[in-house]
Structure formats: C-alpha cells, structure tokens
Amino acid sequence: xxITFEGIDGSGKSTQARLLAGRLEKDGRSVVLTxxxxxxxxxxxxxxxxxxGEPDRWSAETEILLFTAARRDHLERRILPALEAGSxxxxxxFADSTRVYQGATRGDLxxxxxxxxxxxxxxxxxxTLIIDxxxxxxxxxxxxxxxxxxxxxxxxAGFQHRLRAGFLALAEEYSDRCVIIDGARGADDVGADVxxxxxxxxx
Numbered sequence: 001x002x003i004t005f006e007g008i009d010g011s012g013k014s015t016q017a018r019l020l021a022g023r024l025e026k027d028g029r030s031v032v033l034t035x036x037x038x039x040x041x042x043x044x045x046x047x048x049x050x051x052x053g054e055p056d057r058w059s060a061e062t063e064i065l066l067f068t069a070a071r072r073d074h075l076e077r078r079i080l081p082a083l084e085a086g087s088x089x090x091x092x093x094f095a096d097s098t099r100v101y102q103g104a105t106r107g108d109l110x111x112x113x114x115x116x117x118x119x120x121x122x123x124x125x126x127x128t129l130i131i132d133x134x135x136x137x138x139x140x141x142x143x144x145x146x147x148x149x150x151x152x153x154x155x156x157a158g159f160q161h162r163l164r165a166g167f168l169a170l171a172e173e174y175s176d177r178c179v180i181i182d183g184a185r186g187a188d189d190v191g192a193d194v195x196x197x198x199x200x201x202x203x
Contacts, residue, residue: 001088001089001126001127001201001202002079002083002088002089002091002123002125002126002127003020003088003089003090003091003125003126003127003128003129003198004090004091004092004093004094004096004125004127004128004129005017005090005091005092005093005128005129005130005131006093006094006096006097006100006128006129006130006131006167006170007130007131007132007133007138007167007183008133008135008138008139008160008163008164008167009138009139009160009163010137010138010139010140011131011132011133011138011183012131012133012183012187012190013092013093013131014035014092015187016129016131016181016187016190016191016194017033017035017090017091017092018033019187019191019194020090020191020194020195020198021033021090023191023195024088024090024198029087029088030085030086030087030088031087031088031089031090032078032079032082032087032088032089032090033090033092034074034078034079034089034090034091034092035091035092035093036067036070036071036074036091036092036093036094036097037050037051037066037067037070037071037074037093038070038074039074039078039079039091040073040074040076040077040078041077042070042073042077043070043071043073043074046066046069046070046073047070049066050063050066050067050070050151051151052151053151054151054154055151055154055155057151060102060106060107060109061109061112063101063102063106064098064102064103064109064112064113064116065116067097067098067102068098068116068117068120068121071094071095071098071120071121072120072121075121075123079091079123080123088202091125094125094128095113095117095121095124096128096167096170096174098113098117099113099114099117099166099170100163100166100167100170101163101166104162104166104169105159105162105163105166124174124177125177126177126201127177127179127197127198127201128174128177128178128179129178129179129181129194129197129198130167130168130170130171130178130179130180130181131181131183131190132164132167132168132180132181132182132183132184133182133183133184134184135157135160135161135163135164136157136160137184138160138183139156139157139160168180179197181193181194181197
C-alpha cells in the first residue's frame with residue numbers, strides 16, 4: 001500500500017508520517033518511510049535546490065520540472081521497489097503537493113503539472129491523508145523550526161491560505177483516496193484519526 005501525507009507547511013505531516021510508520025512496524029508490517037522532494041540520493045540533491053534560498057529563486061515552471069525529475073528518481077529507486085517487495089510505503093508529500101503548490105497557487109499551471117505527471121510518474125497513492133489546520137498557526141510553527149528549508153514559508157501567510165484552499169479542493173477532486181484529518185489538536189489525537197483511516201483502508 002502506498003500512503004501519502006499532504007498539507008500546508010507546518011501542519012504536522014512529518015510527525016504523523018513517522019508516528020504511523022512506528023505503529024505499523026509494531027504490528028509486524030514492513031514499512032518504508034520516505035519524503036518529497038527527496039527520498040533517493042538523486043532526489044535529495046534536487047531537494048536542496050528547491051527548499052533552500054530566496055523565494056524567487058525559481059519560476060513555478062522551473063519548479064515543476066525539478067519536482068518531476070526528483071519524483072521520477074524517487075519512484076524508480078525507492079517507491080516501486082518497496083511496493084514490489086510487499087512493504088507499506090509512507091511518503092511525506094507526493095504529486096498532490098506539486099498540483100497545489102505550483103499548479104494552483106503560483107499560476108494556472110495545473111494542466112502542465114498533470115501532463116508531466118501522466119508522462120513521467122503515472123502513479124497515484126492508495127490513500128492520501130491531508131492534515132488540515134489554520135494557515136497562520138501552521139506558518140508560525142513552520143518558521144519556528146528554523147530548519148533552513150523554509151523557502152516556501154517565506155512566500156508568506158497569503159500563500160499558505162491559498163495552499164490550504166488548494167488542498168481542500170484536491171480532497172474533493174480525489175475523494176476516493178483523500179481523507180481530511182483535523183490537525184489543530186495534539187499529535188496523539190491526530191494520530192488516532194490517522195491510524196483509524198489507515199487501518200480501515202488496509203482491512
């Protein structure tokens with residue numbers, strides 16, 4: 001099974017992905033926890049180009065190409081081999097992030113994103129968990145991390161609000177695989193809802 005976490009910056013996706021991986025491993029399942037951009041050596045090199053530096057470092061069109069290149073390498077070298085080996089793959093972000101970040105909030109580029117996805121990726125998750133929370137609170141949390149990977153947070157609050165709207169619209173568009181989780185609670189409470197959604201789908 002291929003599970004992805006999506007949501008705005010600072011929503012708690014990475015924490016929940018790690019918690020879910022631990023729960024499934026305790027149940028005896030083989031789990032591969034990964035992330036985007038990144039997840040394979042080549043994709044991690046591209047990640048640094050995308051998440052560091054000034055906000056205007058790349059145009060949205062260039063970002064789409066970089067993300068797609070990283071995703072293709074990730075898919076070939078990490079995701080598909082793990083799925084073929086029978087593992088549950090949990091990824092902190094996948095193609096839905098590109099659909100929202102570059103396709104919907106930085107211009108009307110969704111058709112370009114979808115075309116490249118069809119040609120180069122051609123794979124959707126089995127289950128997508130969208131961690132939803134207030135964009136202002138998430139932005140404050142994200143910037144407080146001081147990770148050095150805050151290029152997208154530096155686009156500001158207005159951008160984060162557009163991202164949230166984009167992810168909620170995406171959940172309606174792909175209602176067969178997307179589940180919205182209320183992220184404005186403690187990690188354990190959020191995790192309980194995540195676990196229920198995953199176990200319901202696994203069963």
